[in-house]
Amino acid sequence: MVEIEVVYAAEDRQVLLAVTVPSGTSLKAAVQASGIAVRFPELALADCPLGIFGKVVVDADVRAVQSGDRIEIYRPLLADPKEVRRLRAVKAAMAKQRNS
Template sequence: MDKLKIQVEVAYALPEQQKIIPLAVVEGTTAYEAVQMSGITHFFPQIELDSAKMGIFGKSIPEPKSHALREGDRVEIYRPLKIDPKQARLNRAKKG
């Protein structure tokens, strides 16, 4: 018997470009597996999957390799921060 397929999306964005890839995956597929299956690294080779932070609709996933997806989930791959947000606020406050 075939496993049930669910519809999910994998998303990555740069300031000048974004990509959302729809996928049909078997129930129980993890966020990490969906990202691998999506082939998004062909579009963005700078993504390092093993260290990339991921989330579902803006909510961080601590363990993408074990987080099972649900119907309609959008896995977002986050870019590393250039500067800590607290430090950025301090820098702006010093200027202001």
């Protein structure tokens, strides 16, 4: 058996669950076994990227958990960071023109 943590941060709350799973369990299977979907029914686990200690894991269906892993469930981005940065630059340029 392997002891891991599964964490998820919604907009309004955060949850950290300590879970014990059999050796060889994949990240995705461990997240499903954690029961986090019951606490966050709106969470589409099949579509959420997973990571360990801040690093995205591409093969979450295959990669086996290791003792002490902290599996993080990532939310989809609400806005494209490049677009937000571009809009901020346009707004700053317009403010600079008004003050000139």
